[in-house]
Amino acid sequence: MRRGPSWFNLVSLTVGFAFLYLPIVLLVAWSFNASRLVTVWGGFSTKWYVALLSDQQLLDAAWVTLRVGLLSATVATVLGTLAAIALARGGRFRGHTLFSGMIYAPLVMPEVIMGLALLLLFVALRFDRGFWTVTLAHTTLTLSYVAVVVHSRLITFDRALEEAAQDLGATPARAFMSVTLPNIFPAVLAGWMLAFTLSLDDLVIASFASGPGATTLPMRIYSQVRLGVTPEINAVCTILIAIVATGVIIWSLAMKWRSAGAARQALA
Amino acid sequence: MSRPPTVKPPRSEAGRRLNIGAVRSSFAPWNDPDATPLVRFEGVTKRFGDQTAVRDVSLDIYPGEFFALLGPSGCGKTTLMRMLAGFESLDAGRITLAGEDLAGAPPHRRPVNMMFQSYALFPHMTVEQNIAFGLKQDGMDRKAIDARVAEMLALVKLEAFARRKPDQLSGGQKQRVALARAVARKPTMLLLDEPLGALDKKLREETQFELMDLQVQLGMTFLIVTHDQEEAMVMADRIAVMREGEIVQIGRPEEVYESPANRYVAAFLGDVNLFETTVEAIAHPMAHLTATETDAGFYVLDDDCPAAGATVWLAVRPEKMRISLDPPSADVKNVLAGEIWDIGYTGDWTNYIVELPGGTLVRVARANDRRVVERPIDWDDKVWVSFDPDAGVVLTS
Structure with a gap:
């Protein structure tokens, strides 16, 4: 018996990963290029990272993006979770199918259309476009994603647990806080992270909803790239990749540690 | 056929057991015109869409009784129990508990507790936290809660498992935690929804006797829902045989078995x-x-x-x-x-x-x-x- 992957599997794996990660690896490599010319290797250097610290515009954009991401992800998580609860627990109220369809629709709606619609709304309401309109727009965009993630968890959650809590004297609200929420929390957190990431890299909707003084990082990067790719941009992107990768690694380690802890307890 | 538990209880308990038998055979408050029932179902009806789950059911359950609702799945027995617990509303009729109309009282304000078929143990809490949950809702102070939890753990013989999570317990242990959690608040009545359904045959028979002993020990009224006629006959003082949302016959196990009201009851029991x-x-x-x-x-x-x-x-x-x-x-x-x-x-x-x-x-x-x-x-x-x-x-x- 042969052990391990076959040649065919090995090749398809290599090609697949190359397809996914070659562009990223290239980008990271070029960010350490000493030369200003993007396609000419001039030796290893970290000077573009140092240069970043003095690029005030880029730093401002990063700060805006972070604030928009944190705020919109949090609001979207609260609203999305509430929507998911209404869908999963509200019973078969009138218009249930319509409501659930409408919750899912933004997932497949072209972002350009959503951005344009939001822009029209902000103009009609005479909102000054800036930080708050971007945050609002991102909340609208990501709310559906949170609702979908939390809803799929809620429908597999044993309803008897909530009933048991109420039976033992907890009000419906308390039963939710002390029994349902702790059990669906991983899904809520996953929804938050999804919302945060979506907000972090959104360019289309931000372009429509943003105004002076509220340029997000993707907008900044995009506008700079139009003038030519600089090693500085490569460096920014590498930092973004590092942040996301670190988050994912910490998350999976925490999950692994949790299940290992449970297994240890079971053996004890 | 049922067997007594394989391990004989110690002497003092054996004495108590004899006593239970004597108490049980003379226990018949339903024949006493002066006895007040603990629970009264009066003309209770429940419809789901155009399906009638429970049709005009009237039923009295007396304090200290071990009462069984017996019937095939879909006969309305669980719905009847859930109406008493407050999880289903009534379409007609009323339910009174100790003379008080339960209409409008949400589940968390009813002095009854339920043991769920799936046990419904809180997976993120330890055994002791599960048992303490109801006591905390009642606003008991910490010391009293700890004492009561210890008492409950001793009652179901799970002292060694206090800090385990539910997914680290066997089916029989989960069943006992669910039981301890449900009786911890000293409810006036314990509702048991197919309590032994998930256990294997041997364990089920042992647990039947444990439940009977426990009921007398706690002096609590038990209402059990089951589709297993043997389970109902072994444990219950009286059985209500249900069919398509209606009660066909109520009586002691030997009455419903030996003097069935009609062919349905005769064929359903044995x-x-x-x-x-x-x-x-x-x-x-x-x-x-x-x-x-x-x-x-x-x-x-x-x-x-x-x-x-x-x-x-x-x-x-x-x-x-x-x-x-x-x-x-x-x-x-x-x-x-x-x-x-x-x-x-x-x-x-x-x-x-x-x-x-x-x-x-x-x-x-x-x-x-x-x-x-x-x-x-x-x-x-x-x-x-x-x-x-x-x-x-x-x-x-």
Whole structure:
């Protein structure tokens, strides 16, 4: 018996990963290029990272993006979770199918259309476009994603647990806080992270909803790239990749540690 | 067949057990006109869409009773229990607990607690946190909670498992945690939804006796929902047999088994042979019946038997029939000749299916009280089946 992957599997794996990660690896490599010319290797250097610290515009954009991401992800998580609860627990109220369809629709709606619609709304309401309109727009965009993630968890959650809590004297609200929420929390957190990431890299909707003084990082990067790719941009992107990768690694380690802890307890 | 627990309880407990038996057989508040029921269902009806789950049910349950709702799945027994717990609303009628109308009281304000079929243990809490949950909702102080939790853990013998999570427990242990959690708040009444359904047969039988002991020990009223007739008969003081949302009969286990109200109850509780017959004549205390299909004549006690000419059903339990290879003596009243069609051997019992002339099948059960039988009854043997006049019950519906 042969052990391990076959040649065919090995090749398809290599090609697949190359397809996914070659562009990223290239980008990271070029960010350490000493030369200003993007396609000419001039030796290893970290000077573009140092240069970043003095690029005030880029730093401002990063700060805006972070604030928009944190705020919109949090609001979207609260609203999305509430929507998911209404869908999963509200019973078969009138218009249930319509409501659930409408919750899912933004997932497949072209972002350009959503951005344009939001822009029209902000103009009609005479909102000054800036930080708050971007945050609002991102909340609208990501709310559906949170609702979908939390809803799929809620429908597999044993309803008897909530009933048991109420039976033992907890009000419906308390039963939710002390029994349902702790059990669906991983899904809520996953929804938050999804919302945060979506907000972090959104360019289309931000372009429509943003105004002076509220340029997000993707907008900044995009506008700079139009003038030519600089090693500085490569460096920014590498930092973004590092942040996301670190988050994912910490998350999976925490999950692994949790299940290992449970297994240890079971053996004890 | 049920066995007592394999480990005999210690002496003092054994004494208490005898006591329980004595208390149980004299316990009959439902016959006492002055007794006040703890729970009253009055004309309770529940509809789901155009389906009627519970139809005009009236039922009294008395303090200290172990009451069973028995019926096949979909008969409305669980709905009835959930209405008492407050998880379903009533479409008509009312439910009172200790004289108070429960209408409008949400589940968390009802002084009853429920043990769920799935146990519904909180997976993110330890055993002791699960048990303490209800006490915390009642605003008990920490010390009192700790004491009560310890007491409950001792009651269900799970002291060593206090800090385990539910997914680290066996099915039987989970069942006991669910029980401890449900009785921790000292509810006026404990509702048990198929409490033993997820346990294997041996454990189920042991747990039946544990539940009975526990009920007397706590002095609590138990309402159990089950589809398992043996479970209901072993544990309950009274059984309500349900069918399609209605209660068909209420009575002690031996009443519903030996004097079923109709063919449905007779067939649902255990096995029964039913003969469609016509009443020929009544000569008190005996009634003479003739089978519609075979013209066989039966002589049975005339209790509740309608007048001559009526069509009735004669119900005879398999274990109350005798089977022999030789014809019984001439003075035996009810004799049927037939041929062995099938034999089912279960160890303690053997079930014989006898085919009568005309094709009717009769089931006869015989206890295997000997290890070796000289001439065992075999397939295709010609046999005689007989029963005493008091073995059969005359049913009119």
